[in-house]
Amino acid sequence: MMMRSWKFFVMTAVTVFACAFLAGCENSDVINVNINLNNRTKDTAEAGEDTLEDDNSVFALTIPEEYDGTYVVMSGPNGYSVYDKEAMEADFGGFVFSVYAYTDPSEYAGGMDMKVGEIISDDGETLYDIVRSYASDIQYDYTKYEDHMPKTYEALYNGAEDMIKSIKPLVEGSFVWRAGCDGEGMYDEVLLKHITAVNEKWDAGRLEEEDMSPQYAEIMQTKDDPLAHIGYAYRDVNCDGIDELLIGEILTDDLKGTIYDIYTMVDRKCAHVVSGTMRDRYYALEYGMICNEYSGGAGMSGWESYDIEPNTVNLMPQLGLKEDTYEDEDAPWFVSFGEEDVWEPVAKEEFDDYRSRFEYVRFDLTPLSDTSVNEAGQE
Numbered sequence: 001m002m003m004r005s006w007k008f009f010v011m012t013a014v015t016v017f018a019c020a021f022l023a024g025c026e027n028s029d030v031i032n033v034n035i036n037l038n039n040r041t042k043d044t045a046e047a048g049e050d051t052l053e054d055d056n057s058v059f060a061l062t063i064p065e066e067y068d069g070t071y072v073v074m075s076g077p078n079g080y081s082v083y084d085k086e087a088m089e090a091d092f093g094g095f096v097f098s099v100y101a102y103t104d105p106s107e108y109a110g111g112m113d114m115k116v117g118e119i120i121s122d123d124g125e126t127l128y129d130i131v132r133s134y135a136s137d138i139q140y141d142y143t144k145y146e147d148h149m150p151k152t153y154e155a156l157y158n159g160a161e162d163m164i165k166s167i168k169p170l171v172e173g174s175f176v177w178r179a180g181c182d183g184e185g186m187y188d189e190v191l192l193k194h195i196t197a198v199n200e201k202w203d204a205g206r207l208e209e210e211d212m213s214p215q216y217a218e219i220m221q222t223k224d225d226p227l228a229h230i231g232y233a234y235r236d237v238n239c240d241g242i243d244e245l246l247i248g249e250i251l252t253d254d255l256k257g258t259i260y261d262i263y264t265m266v267d268r269k270c271a272h273v274v275s276g277t278m279r280d281r282y283y284a285l286e287y288g289m290i291c292n293e294y295s296g297g298a299g300m301s302g303w304e305s306y307d308i309e310p311n312t313v314n315l316m317p318q319l320g321l322k323e324d325t326y327e328d329e330d331a332p333w334f335v336s337f338g339e340e341d342v343w344e345p346v347a348k349e350e351f352d353d354y355r356s357r358f359e360y361v362r363f364d365l366t367p368l369s370d371t372s373v374n375e376a377g378q379e
Helices: 042-051 085-089 151-165 188-199 204-209 215-222 348-355 372-378
Strands: 008-010 015-017 059-062 071-076 079-084 095-102 113-120 126-134 174-177 230-235 244-249 259-266 269-275 280-284 290-295 300-308 315-324 333-337
Touching (some): 071 085, 079 151, 095 151, 188 215, 188 230, 188 244, 244 280, 259 280, 315 348
Antiparallel strands (some): 095 126, 230 244
């Protein structure tokens, strides 16, 4: 295999092949490419010839010919980063997206990294998570393009999903778009457990022992058909590309979207994050993350937003608010910035501005009585 001292090159390729997976090493001096023989330069032709017999490749990525001359690719041992050529040459970075394969979910961080699918073996085993990464800031000349992206950058950005969907594994198995991402089917065991709890009338103590909200016991006691009043939804609340499961009570008006239990995926397995009750409930926020709305009595109400650390059940505090007349009857407004139990007094106008940022998702929860898991569980 020929070794190269350079890392970047302008692509006129149609299909790109990645090297074998090597965790944490995205900057490779070995460029593995398979070029359309009718449209390549001398250097890229040599690179293609040098690596066609590489047995350690993970996947091939197809970039349509319509983008020829507009992009640059950086090859790593387990994926690719795609750049806008004009923006890169103007020293504005130019990063558009990257797509990488990971064997271990803990090796990518969430945030700007979002899982989009999996390479699955012929016998159904997940071999790799496929992860798309986004730019964290503007990567082109924002003084020249104030209100829109450059056309070439925008075309690459908008075309990224279709390019990623074209992935062809060079290992066994196949790439499945959104596998391990969409909630449906990933949390069936949890849904069935909640159905079982209702059918067997578990009391509050048993529910808490099973890491479930004790609020369901009250619903069982007060509703003729509790399965019709407990519902669920899937939503990616921490923006890592993987849906969480949110289970709560089907309510209306200001209580619509109330959540009592949240589950996520850790190392591709379902894990419980947190439980709540009517007086200590949760909501998904429109822009991502969750909000814990709680009451400490007639004189105290609080709202605290959290992010869920990707591939863990850890809650990371963000913005906290409380209105607490027990602490200060005349000026009961307080704010916290990511430090639990550290509160600063604020004016009511500032408090109200912060409060307006908590925009709840008002889910139409699917009743447990309507889920196909229930039907399977009753057979």
